[in-house]
Structures are given as C-alpha cells and as structure tokens.
Amino acid sequence: MTVRHFLSLFDCSKQELTNIIQRAIELKKLRNNNIPHRTLDGRVLGMIFEKSSTRTRVSFESGIIQLGGQAIFLSPRDTQLGRGETIHDSAIVISSMIDIIMIRTFGHDKVVEFAENSSVPVINALTDDLHPCQLLADMQTFAEARGNIAGKTVTWIGDGNNMCNSYAEAAVQFDFHLKVACPKGFEPDPYYVEKAKGHIEVMHDPKEAIKGSHLVSTDVFASMGQEDEAADRLQKFQGFQVTEQLLDLASPDVVFMHCLPAHRGEEISETLLDDPRSVVWQQAENRLHAQKALLEFLYQQVQA
Numbered sequence: 064m065t066v067r068h069f070l071s072l073f074d075c076s077k078q079e080l081t082n083i084i085q086r087a088i089e090l091k092k093l094r095n096n097n098i099p100h101r102t103l104d105g106r107v108l109g110m111i112f113e114k115s116s117t118r119t120r121v122s123f124e125s126g127i128i129q130l131g132g133q134a135i136f137l138s139p140r141d142t143q144l145g146r147g148e149t150i151h152d153s154a155i156v157i158s159s160m161i162d163i164i165m166i167r168t169f170g171h172d173k174v175v176e177f178a179e180n181s182s183v184p185v186i187n188a189l190t191d192d193l194h195p196c197q198l199l200a201d202m203q204t205f206a207e208a209r210g211n212i213a214g215k216t217v218t219w220i221g222d223g224n225n226m227c228n229s230y231a232e233a234a235v236q237f238d239f240h241l242k243v244a245c246p247k248g249f250e251p252d253p254y255y256v257e258k259a260k261g262h263i264e265v266m267h268d269p270k271e272a273i274k275g276s277h278l279v280s281t282d283v284f285a286s287m288g289q290e291d292e293a294a295d296r297l298q299k300f301q302g303f304q305v306t307e308q309l310l311d312l313a314s315p316d317v318v319f320m321h322c323l324p325a326h327r328g329e330e331i332s333e334t335l336l337d338d339p340r341s342v343v344w345q346q347a348e349n350r351l352h353a354q355k356a357l358l359e360f361l362y363q364q365v366q367a
C-alpha cells in the first residue's frame with residue numbers, strides 16, 4: 064500500500080482538494096453547532112516543529128483533539144532529532160508509533176526524506192519552499208467569502224517566498240491567474256514559476272499587478288530563518304507595502320489575506336488588517352477546519 068503524504072498541493076488531485084475544502088466548510092458548521100465529529104477517535108498526531116508557530120500548532124493540536132484523537136508535540140530541543148539522530152532513522156521509529164505526522168522545518172528536502180521513510184502520512188506544516196496547509200485555509204476562506212476562485216485574478220505582493228510558491232501551485236490546482244509583484248532579486252523560485260506556467264506572471268510594480276484583482280495576499284518581508292536580513296530587506300522592499308490606497312486599485316469586491324503573523328507598518332499599513340476588505344481572522348480560524356479535513360482525508364487513504 065502506498066502511503067499518501069501532503070508535502071505540496073500537487074500531492075492531491077484538483078477534485079481531492081475541492082473535496083477537502085467542502086469538508087472543511089462542513090466541519091466548521093459541525094463545530095459551530097456543537098455537533099460531535101470524532102472521526103479520528105484514538106488516533107495520534109505527531110507534531111515536529113523546528114521553527115516557531117502559533118496558528119499551525121494550535122490548529123493541528125486542537126483539530127486532532129476535536130476529532131477524538133491526541134497530539135504529541137516533538138521539539139528538536141528535547142528529542143534525539145536535535146542531537147543528530149538521522150531523519151531516516153527517526154522517521155522509521157516515530158511512524159511506527161503514530162498515525163499521522165506533521166513537520167515544520169527549514170529545507171524542503173527534510174520533509175521529503177522523512178516522508179520517504181515514514182510508514183504513515185506526513186504533512187508539510189511549512190518549509191522554506193512551501194506552506195500548503197495555509198493555502199487550504201486561504202482557498203476555503205475565498206470560497207466562503209466570494210465563491211469559486213476558478214478564473215479569478217489573484218495578486219501576491221512582496222517576497223517570492225514559501226507562501227508565494229504555494230500560491231503558484233494553487234494557481235494551477237484551483238485554476239486562477241496569479242500576478243506576483245516583488246522587488247527585483249526576490250522573485251519566486253523558478254522551479255515553482257515553471258510549474259505554474261500559463262497561470263503566473265511575475266512583475267515588479269504592485270500598482271500594475273493589483274489592477275482587477277479579486278484576492279490580494281502578502282507576507283512578511285523576512286521569513287523565519289532570515290532574521291539577519293530583516294533590516295536590509297526593509298530597505299529593498301520599499302514601495303511594496305500593501306495599504307488601503309493600494310487595495311483601492313483592485314477589483315471592488317477584492318478580499319485581502321495575510322497568512323500571519325504580520326508586521327504592521329512594514330509589509331502592510333498599520334490598519335489594513337482591520338479594513339472591511341480584510342478576511343485575515345476568518346482565514347486564520349480556517350486553518351483549524353481545513354486541517355481537520357486534511358487529517359480525515361489522509362487517514363481515510365490509510366484505511367482504503
């Protein structure tokens with residue numbers, strides 16, 4: 064039996080992604096109506112974090128508990144992973160005792176190697192390359208706020224980082240047009256741009272890129288692991304702040320998203336998160352619902 068993993072949006076078919084999002088919307092209703100949904104009763108989720116997290120940790124941990132399972136939080140600081148035990152060996156051992164594993168780490172090759180040696184599904188909870196779980200929540204949020212995203216225009220403003228790469232994958236999987244506006248030298252990885260060929264345009268003028276857009280998204284200028292570059296990036300990203308005035312140039316029914324955490328006054332104006340066009344709090348909450356649907360989906364594949 065082949066174990067299904069979720070390291071990238073391309074690990075699921077378009078139909079599977081649509082089903083996961085539909086289920087997320089259903090699970091949200093069940094929770095809001097206090098209807099029990101213990102579909103993963105007694106299952107254990109392993110959570111390996113080599114980088115900090117608020118939303119991802121809280122949503123996965125609450126999510127598995129609400130589904131009737133439990134979570135084990137594994138930090139490299141107090142497991143042998145932090146003392147040189149190989150990913151290969153750790154994956155074999157940990158997956159022999161646990162039902163599903165999520166990993167947040169630096170190099171994308173680490174989650175790939177872990178998955179190759181794991182006997183249970185592995186979820187990418189953010190690497191330097193991709194953040195596919197966030198895109199499930201973003202796509203759920205757009206579906207709730209505006210309906211089908213197919214054929215719409217999405218603008219990414221700022222760093223061509225892990226989130227931007229995942230937007231490039233989403234453009235293909237959810238069939239929208241992505242315009243990326245980034246400073247020269249901060250374009251998304253050519254590997255992901257190539258994969259999104261026909262769905263993506265990379266440009267350098269935010270005002271041009273935002274015209275007619277139905278969804279505008281941005282992220283911090285310096286991601287986790289780039290703390291030393293923060294001051295330099297602040298200079299180089301001048302002109303790439305998303306403000307209410309910039310958003311006025313988008314489609315009148317635009318929604319604004321940010322995966323959070325945000326640096327108010329840097330990549331966004333101080334007040335943008337509070338603008339009526341911002342759906343960031345709903346987007347953050349949807350991490351919970353979307354990942355519950357993902358956990359159910361991956362576990363169903365194990366049983367199939």
Ligand code: CP
Nearest residue numbers: 116117118119322323
């Ligand atoms: N958006 C997101 O992944 O947030 P955390 O880093 O808080 O998990």
Ligand code: NVA
Nearest residue numbers: 224282286287322323
């Ligand atoms: N690009 C950011 C996303 C955080 C959720 C980072 O990698 O730090």
